[in-house]
Amino acid sequence: MVAGPSGELGSDSTTPIVELIGAVKRYGEVAAIDNVDLAIRPRELFTLLGPSGSGKTTVLRTIAGLVSLSEGRILIDGVDVRRTPTYERNIGMVFQSLALFPHMTVFDNIAFPLRMRRRGRSEIAGRVKDVLEIVRLPDIAERRVQELSGGQQQRVALARSLVYDPKLLLLDEPLGALDRQLREEMQLEIVRLHREIDVTIINVTHDQVEALILSDRIGVMQEGRIVQVGTSEEIYSRPSTRFVAEFMGRANVIDGTARLDGTRSWVETDGGVAIEVAELDSALVDKPCAAVVRAEDIEIHAVGASPGEESTGLSGTVMLRAFEGETVYYEIEVTGIGRSLKVAARVGAFDPGEPVRVAWDTNRVTVVRMDDRAGI
Ligand code: ADP
Numbered sequence: 461m462v463a464g465p466s467g468e469l470g471s472d473s474t475t476p477i478v479e480l481i482g483a484v485k486r487y488g489e490v491a492a493i494d495n496v497d498l499a500i501r502p503r504e505l506f507t508l509l510g511p512s513g514s515g516k517t518t519v520l521r522t523i524a525g526l527v528s529l530s531e532g533r534i535l536i537d538g539v540d541v542r543r544t545p546t547y548e549r550n551i552g553m554v555f556q557s558l559a560l561f562p563h564m565t566v567f568d569n570i571a572f573p574l575r576m577r578r579r580g581r582s583e584i585a586g587r588v589k590d591v592l593e594i595v596r597l598p599d600i601a602e603r604r605v606q607e608l609s610g611g612q613q614q615r616v617a618l619a620r621s622l623v624y625d626p627k628l629l630l631l632d633e634p635l636g637a638l639d640r641q642l643r644e645e646m647q648l649e650i651v652r653l654h655r656e657i658d659v660t661i662i663n664v665t666h667d668q669v670e671a672l673i674l675s676d677r678i679g680v681m682q683e684g685r686i687v688q689v690g691t692s693e694e695i696y697s698r699p700s701t702r703f704v705a706e707f708m709g710r711a712n713v714i715d716g717t718a719r720l721d722g723t724r725s726w727v728e729t730d731g732g733v734a735i736e737v738a739e740l741d742s743a744l745v746d747k748p749c750a751a752v753v754r755a756e757d758i759e760i761h762a763v764g765a766s767p768g769e770e771s772t773g774l775s776g777t778v779m780l781r782a783f784e785g786e787t788v789y790y791e792i793e794v795t796g797i798g799r800s801l802k803v804a805a806r807v808g809a810f811d812p813g814e815p816v817r818v819a820w821d822t823n824r825v826t827v828v829r830m831d832d833r834a835g836i
């Protein structure tokens with residue numbers, strides 16, 4: 461994270477720019493957000509990641525002041541904003557529905573927030589020109605929004621949210637409606653924009669790949685709670701709960717019971733297979749938990765390919781093989797493990813029905829607790 465020049469932020473860079481403390485929002489019986497504590501650092505690009513209905517939009521809307529909390533507090537730059545209306549919070553927002561005015565020109569759309577703020581003509585012209593350059597659309601100010609492509613409209617919406625120079629930008633799945641190629645382009649565009657201008661971004665998505673690509677840090681949401689916060693690498697390689705491991709894609713989550721005997725630790729499945737682990741949290745010993753092994757960390761060996769190999773790894777049978785370009789995807793059935801193992805192999809040509817051995821580096825195995833809500 462790069463801190464802005466001191467003084468410009470109005471607070472030192474260790475003071476969170478946004479802080480939620482014990483935040484709860486109830487709609488009748490439903491807690492849309494349920495006791496959320498969260499501190500966003502100045503200048504970071506933070507992503508709230510979670511499935512639909514997990515409370516991401518509600519967190520953003522409470523920060524923006526569009527929704528008021530049932531319990532708890534929100535601080536912006538260290539100040540409780542309970543009584544600060546949305547328009548005084550100096551926050552830029554882009555939502556999936558862009559809410560641009562289709563019949564108006566690009567210029568008038570972007571100028572709109574400045575006219576609302578009664579800024580002068582020449583200031584408006586200058587700012588609109590500046591933000592159109594930031595989003596790389598310098599020559600289309602006089603075009604009508606309805607004549608633009610989806611990607612261009614996305615950039616206009618971004619430009620409009622930046623035109624009054626907010627210190628905080630909230631993005632609620634603004635790329636969700638774009639096709640894949642355009643979405644990938646815009647993701648990189650957001651990374652570039654974040655690097656170039658002095659702004660903190662809170663992005664919301666249900667797409668774990670987008671979250672990994674964009675973020676300085678990710679907060680994973682499940683049923684109104686934040687279940688893990690960390691860098692992309694931490695969330696991907698060291699998920700702390702079963703839910704996070706499964707949500708981050710292609711992980712083998714092998715249920716069992718954690719065991720410790722002297723210096724040896726392992727997860728024992730109900731079928732009696734021992735998954736060795738390098739590290740085990742002592743609080744998990746003899747508790748139900750799961751060993752997580754990522755699909756790309758598993759190696760497949762032909763049976764009897766080289767002497768000694770019979771003793772390493774587990775024996776299994778290839779159930780499925782699918783060519784994916786860079787990798788070959790296999791599902792391997794292993795006796796004593798509740799489910800087939802997903803494997804993304806770089807090389808290899810094993811056929812369905814073939815007996816194989818699977819192995820992995822013990823250091824790559826993570827042990828996660830179950831998702832009992834009391835444990836979160
Ligand atoms: P996400 O953005 O992660 O999909 P939301 O924050 O939109 O999730 O919603 C979280 C939960 O709160 C959902 O169960 C949703 O139905 C409920 N919820 C959100 N807004 C309202 C509302 N205005 N009235 C009633 N329930 C709502």
Ligand code: MG
Pocket residue numbers: 516517518
């Ligand atoms: Mg949402």
